[in-house]
Amino acid sequence: SQELEQSPQSLIVQEGKNLTINCTSSKTLYGLYWYKQKYGEGLIFLMMLQKGGEEKSHEKITAKLDEKKQQSSLHITASQPSHAGIYLCGADTADKLIFGTGTRLQVFP
Amino acid sequence: EAQVTQNPRYLITVTGKKLTVTCSQNMNHEYMSWYRQDPGLGLRQIYYSMNVEVTDKGDVPEGYKVSRKEKRNFPLILESPSPNQTSLYFCASRTGGGYGYTFGSGTRLTVV
Numbered sequence: 001s002q003e004l005e006q007s008p009q010s011l012i013v014q015e016g017k018n019l020t021i022n023c024t025s026s027k028t029l030y031g032l033y034w035y036k037q038k039y040g041e042g043l044i045f046l047m048m049l050q051k052g053g054e055e056k057s058h059e060k061i062t063a064k065l066d067e068k069k070q071q072s073s074l075h076i077t078a079s080q081p082s083h084a085g086i087y088l089c090g091a092d093t094a095d096k097l098i099f100g101t102g103t104r105l106q107v108f109p
Numbered sequence: 110e111a112q113v114t115q116n117p118r119y120l121i122t123v124t125g126k127k128l129t130v131t132c133s134q135n136m137n138h139e140y141m142s143w144y145r146q147d148p149g150l151g152l153r154q155i156y157y158s159m160n161v162e163v164t165d166k167g168d169v170p171e172g173y174k175v176s177r178k179e180k181r182n183f184p185l186i187l188e189s190p191s192p193n194q195t196s197l198y199f200c201a202s203r204t205g206g207g208y209g210y211t212f213g214s215g216t217r218l219t220v221v
Binding site for chain 1: 142151152154157159165167197199201209210211212213214215217
């Protein structure tokens with residue numbers, strides 16, 4: 001079965017700093033999703049990647065999928081307190097999304 | 110607005126008292142699914158449905174039932190809730206082509 005591993009598990013950064021979260025799959029990714037979740041709340045869709053080498057950006061967040069389609073990264077530029085939360089990657093399979101373990105991001109002033 | 114609507118958002122109940130969490134989507138999606146989220150265990154699929162009258166077990170189906178009598182609705186039924194079903198539940202839908210999942214806002218269930 002496919003597994004996703006995220007790193008780091010937890011990240012504490014100062015406001016204004018850049019950061020990167022990684023998501024590694026045990027199998028080839030055919031659809032990779034990034035979500036953000038505030039504690040105990042719903043999942044907010046960020047981006048979806050499908051093609052090897054694909055890169056998408058939205059505001060200060062950029063996500064990339066490597067050429068081999070087994071690893072994705074999420075990069076935040078000039079972090080702000082509003083970026084705080086749990087970031088989840090999800091891999092699309094035939095019948096479900098498989099989620100990574102999540103990365104908890106804290107941004108302090 | 111395209112969305113998945115779950116109700117209720119919060120529910121506290123007692124062991125053994127049957128309950129239903131509703132899920133409705135307005136995007137004419139074929140696929141719908143239920144997940145539960147628990148600390149340290151992440152998000153795990155409970156049941157899913159590829160279309161009307163077609164349902165199948167996910168990774169953690171024990172203690173749950175679902176039905177898909179119409180395309181827009183996919184209720185989650187707990188016939189006899191137990192404390193280990195205390196969790197945050199999410200409903201999701203997507204098109205048949207697999208492009209894009211939409212999640213509901215979640216239902217926080219506490220069973221005492």
